[in-house]
Amino acid sequence: MICDFMIIGGDGDLAFRKLYPALYQLEVAGCLPPCLKIVGISRSEDDQQSFRARVREKFESYQHEAVDEQAWKSFAARLHYARVDATSEASLLPLREKYFADSNRDLIVYLATPPTIFAPVCQSLWAVGLVRPTTRIVVEKPLGEDLESFRSINASLSDLFKEEQVYRIDHYLGKETVQNLLAMRFANSLFEPLWNNNYIDHVQITVAETVGIEGRWEFYDEAGAMRDMVQNHLLQLLCLVAMEPPARIEARSIHDEKLKVLRALKPMSSSEVRENTVRGQYQSGAVKGSAVPGYLEEQGARPDSTTETFVAIKAEISNWRWSGVPFYLRTGKRLVKRYSEIVIQFKEVPHAVFGEEIEREDANRLIIRLQPEEGIRLMVRNKVPGLDDPMELEQVSLDLSLSESFPDRRAPDAYERLLLDVMRANSTHFMRSDELEAAWVWVDGIIAGWHKINKRPLGYTAGSWGPSDSIALIARDGRNWDEG
Numbered sequence: 001m002i003c004d005f006m007i008i009g010g011d012g013d014l015a016f017r018k019l020y021p022a023l024y025q026l027e028v029a030g031c032l033p034p035c036l037k038i039v040g041i042s043r044s045e046d047d048q049q050s051f052r053a054r055v056r057e058k059f060e061s062y063q064h065e066a067v068d069e070q071a072w073k074s075f076a077a078r079l080h081y082a083r084v085d086a087t088s089e090a091s092l093l094p095l096r097e098k099y100f101a102d103s104n105r106d107l108i109v110y111l112a113t114p115p116t117i118f119a120p121v122c123q124s125l126w127a128v129g130l131v132r133p134t135t136r137i138v139v140e141k142p143l144g145e146d147l148e149s150f151r152s153i154n155a156s157l158s159d160l161f162k163e164e165q166v167y168r169i170d171h172y173l174g175k176e177t178v179q180n181l182l183a184m185r186f187a188n189s190l191f192e193p194l195w196n197n198n199y200i201d202h203v204q205i206t207v208a209e210t211v212g213i214e215g216r217w218e219f220y221d222e223a224g225a226m227r228d229m230v231q232n233h234l235l236q237l238l239c240l241v242a243m244e245p246p247a248r249i250e251a252r253s254i255h256d257e258k259l260k261v262l263r264a265l266k267p268m269s270s271s272e273v274r275e276n277t278v279r280g281q282y283q284s285g286a287v288k289g290s291a292v293p294g295y296l297e298e299q300g301a302r303p304d305s306t307t308e309t310f311v312a313i314k315a316e317i318s319n320w321r322w323s324g325v326p327f328y329l330r331t332g333k334r335l336v337k338r339y340s341e342i343v344i345q346f347k348e349v350p351h352a353v354f355g356e357e358i359e360r361e362d363a364n365r366l367i368i369r370l371q372p373e374e375g376i377r378l379m380v381r382n383k384v385p386g387l388d389d390p391m392e393l394e395q396v397s398l399d400l401s402l403s404e405s406f407p408d409r410r411a412p413d414a415y416e417r418l419l420l421d422v423m424r425a426n427s428t429h430f431m432r433s434d435e436l437e438a439a440w441v442w443v444d445g446i447i448a449g450w451h452k453i454n455k456r457p458l459g460y461t462a463g464s465w466g467p468s469d470s471i472a473l474i475a476r477d478g479r480n481w482d483e484g
């Protein structure tokens with residue numbers, strides 16, 4: 001783990017909000033190698049002292065946490081800032097000489113920039129000799145807006161780097177509960193025999209947000225919920241639920257299994273898109289007691305935008321294990337509450353020995369809560385204590401709260417885990433390019449269906465559960481969304 005970090009776009013929002021704080025927390029945890037350097041670069045003017053002060057100030061304001069002075073001292077000593085145009089060889093050369101001349105040290109280059117400059121940046125890294133066999137390059141979404149643009153962005157990386165050198169971040173894969181999903185499925189024998197269409201009725205994956213577009217109109221309006229959330233975060237969660245047990249918990253085995261799931265997603269014709277998807281756009285309303293504007297009234301908004309801020313999809317995986325088991329996905333901005341969860345709804349018992357009047361949705365349900373409180377709940381039917389005859393049954397939960405089970409352990413932020421994995425050269429929890437291609441193929445099919453149908457997204461009031469059609473989407477199959 002002898003390495004250094006170069007953060008291109010080192011003066012940007014991602015760097016201040018996520019990257020420096022995560023690296024600082026790794027310092028606190030004692031996980032950074034002793035002589036690691038972190039060099040933030042961008043084209044803006046700044047000096048070392050005021051750059052370090054800004055990193056600290058933003059850490060305190062975003063994380064609402066005081067810094068540990070001892071750890072901060074060591075961290076600040078590693079932090080450097082350089083005014084450099086990373087697309088220019090002449091500008092990069094002195095940087096290499098000053099910080100990255102030692103080719104025995106691995107170099108991690110984080111491209112916290114728009115993908116439009118990936119190609120020229122990679123070319124100049126190559127021209128100044130920084131594309132070494134041990135260089136690793138880290139990128140994150142948006143990686144394209146469809147399959148074609150993804151391929152062209154990817155080509156700018158793959159021209160110079162081998163696949164193993166490219167780390168494509170989906171921060172959901174760094175979340176504790178998401179990683180725990182692998183442990184739950186593959187380190188316990190309890191669930192695996194039931195994990196198929198014989199016992200599972202359906203799966204729900206919800207990522208609900210209360211925030212709006214957070215001042216990112218330009219970006220968001222191009223993307224919409226489908227590209228911003230479904231193409232990556234929701235499909236990655238779906239993969240972890242649906243994949244076959246890998247031979248080992250290591251990059252290649254996991255990527256291979258996820259790829260099989262993505263390739264098995266059933267494509268939809270436009271009439272299936274009409275039937276199995278719902279698009280929504282938030283209108284003004286109130287979220288957590290405060291009035292909020294509608295999407296079309298956000299700052300910088302184009303009043304005729306038809307971009308969706310909510311999507312619900314009934315997806316199918318065409319393989320032996322999942323045939324006939326719908327995967328209901330939904331995500332949206334400005335919903336009633338922030339929560340993300342995966343629900344595995346088991347089938348009803350085959351014979352109702354306690355009578356027919358027990359509620360169908362009371363059948364066993366496994367709920368994997370990603371946020372806000374991370375935990376796992378298994379809903380089981382139980383006898384209500386008492387003398388009733390016939391006995392009364394009620395659904396109760398067996399709860400595993402991560403914070404209660406591990407009170408002394410701090411749950412790291414997703415970026416801490418992922419940046420440490422890059423330093424360890426472990427790409428297990430990153431996305432391989434063929435996974436992204438397969439995800440785009442399915443998503444492009446749905447977006448093409450929407451174009452054909454040519455309907456405005458349905459309005460929904462901010463602070464609600466989204467358009468009522470999304471409730472109908474699951475209700476017409478005799479099922480309900482779990483509402484946390």
Ligand code: BG6
Pocket residue numbers: 171209211228
């Ligand atoms: C990002 C999206 O990838 O994920 C944002 O671009 C979204 O629109 C965010 O708000 C959600 O992440 P988290 O970790 O807050 O659920």
